[in-house]
Amino acid sequence: MSLTDTLTTALSARQRAMLAEMGIRVWDKDKGPRQAGTHAAAQRGQTAPRPPKTGHAPAQLATPPARPMQPAPRMVAPQPAATAPHAPELTPHPAPEAIAAMDWSALQDTVTACRACVLCTGRSQAVFGMGSQRADWMVIGEAPGEQEDRLGQPFVGPSGKLLDQMLAAIGVSRQAGVQASSQSDPSPQSEAIPPDAAPPEKQPRGVYIANVIKCRPPGNRNPQPEEIACCESYLRRQVALVQPKVILAMGRFAVQSLLQTTDPIGRLRGKAHHYQGVPVIVTYHPAYLLRALPEKAKAWQDLCLALETLEQAQKAC
């Protein structure tokens, strides 16, 4: 049974109903994407739910994006520490070559203690990343928000809940494959799933989740070019350590920073790009999807493309 077979059959009626609610089609290996809920509803003798009517778009759709649309800053060399009278004391991070040689533990310690840019002055803690350190899947977002800064884990606010639902719909979980002894995620959530919990083909697959920026920008403002540059070596090393087979880049900042482009997401979706030789599938940020419900259908297409890309990479191995 292939990965997509397994994932398609593994979707519960509840997940299908949820996807149908979102107007999202489920990937079917033989028939391609189809309306979620069709199979479960047919089995119950019901008709499939209809896609959402555009005339009933929720009021939030009129809400403009929280952040002004402007090109994401390109990665540039880190700037020297500011010299204004009240400028915080900053310390350059280790040289990129040193970071590129670090193991997980050294990397996490370095990120935790990092004072290379001004974001260290406003954070509660750096948010390193979490999940399976050898996952085939890697999700890369933008920067911690208020809840992530408080709890020290990526994507734990409302957008994190949506991300977890999206991943669950394709049989991926941030808890799967995480070693209880992992130093990168000492939270209670990191306990390994017992090996006999379910047949291997039905167990969720692991994912490693990280952000382009490790510290919360104050007031959730846009990250600055020098802040992105400071964190770049950290993310680069995380990707090298995980060695994912596919990266899901979520949101404009993550996408444009990884791919070194100013193109909008709409133009970059629908094909595999590459970062450090790993295929990158571009999609919308969950926080945006929460404000623009119809775009969830596009995000589901992106997930299906990521699944296909992963299958191809696994066949090539």
Ligand code: URA
């Ligand atoms: N948005 C992100 O991009 N990352 C997080 O960790 C949380 C919200």
